[in-house]
Each structure stands twice: as structure tokens, then as C-alpha cells.
Amino acid sequence: MGARIAEVFPDSIASRLGLVPGDEIRKVNGEIPSDLIRFRMAWAGEEVQLEVGTSAGIKRYSIEKGYDEGPGVRFEEAVFDGIRRCANRCAFCFVDQTPPGCRESLYIKDDDFRLSFLQGSYITLTNLSGEDIERIEKEKLSPLYVSVHATDPAVRSRLLGRKGRDPFAETMARLGEAGVEFHCQIVLCPGYNDGPILLRTVEDLGRMKGVLSVSVVPVGLTRYRRGLPLLRGVQPAEAKTLIEAWEELQAGYLRERGSRFVWLSDEFYALADREPPEAQTYEDYPQWENGVGLVRGLLEETEQYRLPEAISGEKHLILAGGTAAMRMLEPLWRRLRKVKGLSLDIQPLENRFFGPSVNVSGLLTGKCLLEGLGALAYPPGSRVYLPEVMIRSTEGTFLDGLRVAEVSRRLGLRLEFLPENGLAIMEKLLNAEDGNR
Helix, strand or coil, rough: CCEEEEEECCHHHHHHHHHCCEEEEEEEEEECCHHHHHHHHHCCCCCCEEEEEEECCEEEEEEEEECCCCCEEECCCCEEECCCCCCCCCCCCCCCCCCCCCCCCHHECCHHHHHHHCCCCCCCCCCHHHHHHHHHHHCCCCCCEEEECCCCCHHHHHHHCCCCCCCCCHHHHHHHHCCCCCCEEECCCCCCCCHHHHHHHHHHHHCCCEEEEEEEEEECCCCCCCCCCCCCCCHHHHHHHHHHHHHHHHHHHHHHHCCCEEECHHHHHHHHHCCCCCHHCCCCCHHHEEEHHHHHHHHHHCCCCCCCCCEEEEEEEEEEEEEEHHCCHHHHHHHCCCCEEEEEEEEECCCCCCCCCCCHHHHHHHHHHHHEEEEEECCCCCEEEEEEHEEEECCCECCCCCHHHHHHHHHHEEEECCCCCCCCCCCCCHHCCCEEC
């Protein structure tokens, strides 16, 4: 077990020590760090003892540093002793809906409270040991991101595929009393946890100490799904009804708590063919990483960019992505089309890999591009802009394992990836050295 280094930053403590990617930090002040949290705690201070495994053997260093001075490295993983695996059998688990041959990370069922604290990953709290709970309390690992789905014990157990008693309420109460705060999510499964059960779940969470926000996301089902036989996706009419009810619910919480407290993910607005609410509705975007307010936030960022009235010459931009995003970003496309000399070709791509009900850009694969873009008659070498969320930048691969270079070669197109920041997107689109003329 060790903290394996993936990158060493220049002009850092690690670079001055001569550490290189592949080296492993084995001990800090004589203790073996199990994860990034423990490493950071051990690293704090002005004197640190390191034991490092290198290609030349074990090396030991005594370091004097500034209290807030970091080591200057990026580790391969945030946990060093292995990810805590999930023992649940959720009816809607995406891992169980993924066919063989995809990127290895898609098959990891994690339920690790450390990743919840460090990266905002959602955990169910069902795989915590007594020692884990004590550590969360002692180290004040807060906030945590919790998948609730239902507070009714029988409904929750059925959705999580668990047998026996689930001490969810007790665990939440204990951690809440210790000062831990939570952002909670509900995966909405029509016929199972909607209607009165959904309202009860939200009300129960509103009474629990430490719960800061609640988000609802529609269940995602791929063509490879197994599990509950009657499980289905949310329909457009259901999304419209829920949006109307949620606006009223938010208004009530705003009066009572000073916060809207409950939010729907962007996918509901896509299903209902409605623009997402205004930016102030999302307050400080507490569930951004869960797809709550992503579209509105992106639109707000791009509106800060001052567009020219015209560009020199002519430029033709080909933009492609998931069907939901391409439709919901129509306000941005309208703005860009007002620039003289700039023309757009917007291509919503159906997910040919996981199935058409999966409509987000982040789950498009290399196969989706090969089949979707391959059917279009673009001139060889044309530049196509895609969301960066589609690829794992460190490896340059899509979810199905196809490499960007291979897909680009087979299509005969130049694939360009846009960052998540709206201003950076506008800079890249408007100031590209060359376009499709």
C-alpha cells in the first residue's frame, strides 16, 4: 500500500527531492496513510518525515516547510488502500447496466465515504462499519453526499436490493449530532418511490439535522438493464407535473428555511422541453456535480462573454453532444448565430451504445460518434467540437474504451473538446486559429 505519484509539479518540494511519477509515498511521520485525507492531516505542520518507495529502493527524507506548503504532487488515486466496494444490488445500478468491454472504471461499484467527502461521490451509508462512523465523527468529514431514494425502510431496501434492517435514520441522526452535514439525492423510479413516497422522503430529510439540500434525478436505464421488471423511465408528462409541484415546494421551503432546499436535475427540464429556471433559483448550486443547474450555469457563464457583431471572413462551427444538452443550450446557439460570418451546425447525437433513453453528453461513446457523425457527409478534416466530459483526459479514451485518435481517424474528422467553463468555451469557439470555412 502506498500513495503512488502520478504527477510532480515544477518548483515544488517533491521536484526538489527528485521524486518522479511512479514513486510511492509509503509513510508520513512513521504512519501509513490510507487515503488522501490521512495524508493531508499527516502532512500538516512544518516538519515532515517521508518514506518513499522508488525504482532505486526505499528513500527517507526529513523536510522543513511552510505550514500550508503542499508537497507538489498529484496522486494516481485519492484512496491508497483500495476503494470500498458497494454490497448493495440496486435495481437501477448503472454498473449492472453496462456491457463488457468498456472503460475499467465503469465496473467499480464504490460506496466509499472518503470519496464522498473528497470528490462529492454519493454513498448509501449502508456499507459503513462502526469504525468508519467513528472516523467520520472524529475527523469531521463533512459534507457527505448521500443517496437516499426513500426514507420508508421497506421501499429503500427494495430499491437498494437489500435484505434485513437498514439503520439509515439512526446513522443520519448520529452523524448529524456530530456536526456532519449532508447533500442528499433521490433517484426517482416511477411506481416505486414517486408520489406520496417522494414527498414523505423530502419531508423526512427536511427534519433531519445537517441536511443542506436534496436533489431528485430521473432513473437512467440502458438497453442492457436487468432488475426490477416494471422499472421504467420518467415520462415527459410526469416531468412537467413534477416541475410544477417542485416550484410550489421550493417556495414553501424558501419561506421556512431561507433556502429552496430541494432541486430537480436538468434532465427533468429536458424531458419536459422547458428551459431550466433562472440562475438565482439555484442559489449557490449546492448539487452542481449531480447535474442540478449545469445548463443554467453554463448559459450564465457564456453570457458574460462579449460577442463581436461580426468576424473577419467566415467560420462554420460543427457542435455535437447529447440530445438533452444540445436542445437545452438553444439560447446559446441563438446568440452565436447573431454574429455575422459565423454559422453553426448543431448535431444532437443519439446514444447508440447505451440506448436512446440515455441522453446526456457524458455517456456518449466512441461508437456513438462513429455511427452518428459517420452518417453525415462532412468534408475530410472538418473540425467537430464536443463536450470534454465525454473523455477521460488522462487517457484520451471514451467510455467504451475507444481512443480519441482512433475515432478521429476512422471518421476522417478533427475532434476538438470543449471545457466545462462557459467563458473558456466561448474563447475556444470564437478564437480558434482555423475553422471549417
